[in-house]
Amino acid sequence: xxxxxxxxxxxxxxxxxxxxxxxxxxxxxxxxxxxxxxxxxxxxxxxxxxxxxxxxxxxxxxxxxxxxxxxxxxxxxxxxxxxxxxxxxxxxxxxxxxxxxxxxxxxxxxxxxxxxxxxxxxxxxxxxxxxxxxxxxxxxxxxxxxxxxxxxxxxxxxxxxxxxxxxxxxxxxxxxxxxxxxxxxxxxxxxxxxxxxxxxxxxxxxxxxxxxxxxxxxxxxxxxxxxxxxxxxxxxxxxxxxxxxxxxxxxxxxxxxxxxxxxxxxxxxxxxxxxxxxxxxxxxxxxxxxxxxxxxxxxx
Amino acid sequence: xxxxxxxxxxxxxxxxxxxxxxxxxxxxxxxxxxxxxxxxxxxxxxxxxxxxxxxxxxxxxxxxxxxxxxxxxxxxxxxxxxxxxxxxxxxxxxxxxxxxxxxxxxxxxxxxxxxxxxxxxxxxxxxxxxxxxxxxxxxxxxxxxxxxxxxxxxxxxxxxxxxxxxxxxxxxxxxxxxxxxxxxxxxxxxxxxxxxxxxxxxxxxxxxxxxxxxxxxxxxxxxxxxxxxxxxxxxxxxxxxxxxxxxxxxxxxxxxxxxxxxxxxxxxxxxxxxxxxxxxxxxxxxxxxxxxxxxxxxxxxxxxxxxxxxxxxxxxxxxxxxxxxxxxxxxx
Numbered sequence: 001x002x003x004x005x006x007x008x009x010x011x012x013x014x015x016x017x018x019x020x021x022x023x024x025x026x027x028x029x030x031x032x033x034x035x036x037x038x039x040x041x042x043x044x045x046x047x048x049x050x051x052x053x054x055x056x057x058x059x060x061x062x063x064x065x066x067x068x069x070x071x072x073x074x075x076x077x078x079x080x081x082x083x084x085x086x087x088x089x090x091x092x093x094x095x096x097x098x099x100x101x102x103x104x105x106x107x108x109x110x111x112x113x114x115x116x117x118x119x120x121x122x123x124x125x126x127x128x129x130x131x132x133x134x135x136x137x138x139x140x141x142x143x144x145x146x147x148x149x150x151x152x153x154x155x156x157x158x159x160x161x162x163x164x165x166x167x168x169x170x171x172x173x174x175x176x177x178x179x180x181x182x183x184x185x186x187x188x189x190x191x192x193x194x195x196x197x198x199x200x201x202x203x204x205x206x207x208x209x210x211x212x213x214x215x216x217x218x219x220x221x222x223x224x225x226x227x228x229x230x231x232x233x234x235x236x237x238x239x240x241x242x243x244x245x246x247x248x249x250x251x252x253x254x255x256x257x258x259x260x261x262x263x264x265x266x267x268x269x270x271x272x273x274x275x276x277x278x279x280x281x282x283x284x285x286x287x288x289x290x291x292x293x294x295x296x297x298x299x300x
Numbered sequence: 301x302x303x304x305x306x307x308x309x310x311x312x313x314x315x316x317x318x319x320x321x322x323x324x325x326x327x328x329x330x331x332x333x334x335x336x337x338x339x340x341x342x343x344x345x346x347x348x349x350x351x352x353x354x355x356x357x358x359x360x361x362x363x364x365x366x367x368x369x370x371x372x373x374x375x376x377x378x379x380x381x382x383x384x385x386x387x388x389x390x391x392x393x394x395x396x397x398x399x400x401x402x403x404x405x406x407x408x409x410x411x412x413x414x415x416x417x418x419x420x421x422x423x424x425x426x427x428x429x430x431x432x433x434x435x436x437x438x439x440x441x442x443x444x445x446x447x448x449x450x451x452x453x454x455x456x457x458x459x460x461x462x463x464x465x466x467x468x469x470x471x472x473x474x475x476x477x478x479x480x481x482x483x484x485x486x487x488x489x490x491x492x493x494x495x496x497x498x499x500x501x502x503x504x505x506x507x508x509x510x511x512x513x514x515x516x517x518x519x520x521x522x523x524x525x526x527x528x529x530x531x532x533x534x535x536x537x538x539x540x541x542x543x544x545x546x547x548x549x550x551x552x553x554x555x556x557x558x559x560x561x562x563x564x565x566x567x568x569x570x571x572x573x574x575x576x577x578x579x580x581x582x583x584x585x586x587x588x589x590x591x592x593x594x595x596x597x598x599x600x601x602x603x604x605x606x607x608x609x610x611x612x613x614x615x616x617x618x619x620x621x622x623x624x625x626x627x628x629x630x631x632x
Contacts, residue, residue, distance in 0.1 A: 193361055194401060197359055198393060199390045199393040199425075200420070208420065213411050215411075
């Protein structure tokens with residue numbers, strides 16, 4: 001063997017090493033940085049909005065109608081401009097964040113609790129219980145959410161309660177289905193049989209062994225649905241079924257602003273951006289949560 | 301094993317039927333056997349012979365509502381477990397009878413630490429001790445089953461353990477409350493041979509030092525040979541032969557046991573002989589056959605075999621068979 005061959009062979013292993021070091025082992029992000037950046041405005045303004053001492057979001061000022069935002073030639077007194085009635089868009093977006101936050105959190109939390117309980121019981125007890133509960137889910141899935149909101153609005157009037165009720169009724173069935181499936185597969189696992197064999201009671205197995213194993217799916221679904229809930233709330237308010245004026249909501253602002261789109265693009269665009277940021281942030285938070293809740297990935 | 305004393309476990313004529321939409325499967329079709337105190341009984345048989353279903357029926361964790369215990373008695377210290385209320389049965393599980401299952405990967409709850417799972421098992425019978433005391437007991441239990449650095453490992457999650465270690469943890473949980481009987485349903489099938497050997501040694505040690513009885517379910521005669529005192533052979537939901545380990549391995553009486561032993565690979569010199577196969581297929585236990593379940597595959601059938609199920613012939617306390625060939629002609 002000549003020296004040349006050895007030299008020509010040499011680079012191969014080092015190239016291999018290089019590619020190995022370039023292909024980094026999967027590392028979980030410690031914090032969901034981007035998701036938090038996107039969601040921070042919603043959370044901060046939702047919590048501290050009233051303390052910021054801005055314009056009254058409902059105050060009408062026809063003299064200052066349709067002012068552009070500061071970055072598009074307006075002045076800083078109305079940083080994000082005004083709408084057709086001269087209301088301050090910044091304070092309305094912030095005020096809308098509060099109703100979005102409350103509505104989305106309540107709706108998703110209520111739906112999650114009901115759906116998880118129903119799904120777990122269906123999967124755990126099986127048989128007739130399962131049959132009845134899952135048919136309820138099927139019935140629910142046959143009702144379009146918007147129609148349901150119209151019906152609720154007709155019965156109890158539009159507003160926060162209607163939106164929360166609509167969200168709860170719309171979303172619980174998804175939890176029930178997913179949780180039932182997970183419960184069924186968990187019930188096949190040996191550790192459930194062994195818990196029975198160890199003499200654990202049914203409620204103990206359900207709440208100590210089944211529920212904790214479901215939580216990661218439920219939490220992931222909840223964060224993902226947070227985005228969907230914000231979207232649905234906006235849609236309902238847009239249609240006039242949700243939050244009622246003079247309260248402000250993003251969907252309502254878009255509905256008002258769409259008529260002035262050609263003259264004042266900022267009226268529907270800015271609340272629209274707020275919706276996009278929130279939904280995207282919630283989805284990213286959902287993905288991160290799924291990784292974080294997996295004990296196998298957490299310790300990497 | 302003197303006559304007159306009550307055996308620890310006495311299963312009599314146990315029948316478990318599985319009702320499916322294609323008909324009823326007689327998973328266990330009249331199985332009977334006894335386990336004395338401190339004794340290890342091996343329950344062997346091919347897949348579908350009803351071994352696991354028998355164990356589940358003893359614990360009453362058979363897959364309901366499809367499987368139903370139709371008939372029989374499961375006497376623990378002379379008390380029929382099948383007559384006990386659900387609440388009383390809950391007290392028997394874990395306290396009197398422990399259980400290990402085949403798959404160590406799914407035997408432990410993935411979201412609870414090893415220590416918490418052991419503490420939970422201990423807590424079910426000990427409502428008064430402090431958590432720290434139970435944690436200490438858990439560490440001792442883990443050390444006993446050969447987990448190194450147990451004081452650190454109690455905080456670990458199951459995924460951090462290998463299969464063999466998880467099976468050890470499962471054993472630690474099963475014996476945490478000093479049960480009289482440990483049912484091990486194919487505990488080593490998922491382990492490699494070395495791990496398997498060490499785990500069986502552990503079971504033997506535990507049995508010896510605690511005077512615990514062992515019901516070891518397996519299809520591996522090698523496992524039985526190293527661990528058990530007596531062997532019960534199941535076929536088609538029935539126990540066809542019971543005997544001392546030596547006798548079963550050296551002088552099997554039932555034709556099925558003989559065929560089973562012939563099907564174990566033997567190496568004579570350099571030439572490998574073609575492995576013996578039992579011809580035919582295992583019974584599906586659906587049709588109601590009047591005769592012996594093994595008759596269609598048996599090489600020694602006669603006219604009595606198809607007519608009626610053979611009576612059980614007892615030789616002594618420890619052994620019996622159910623085969624017409626072993627019933628003298630004049631008795632019928």
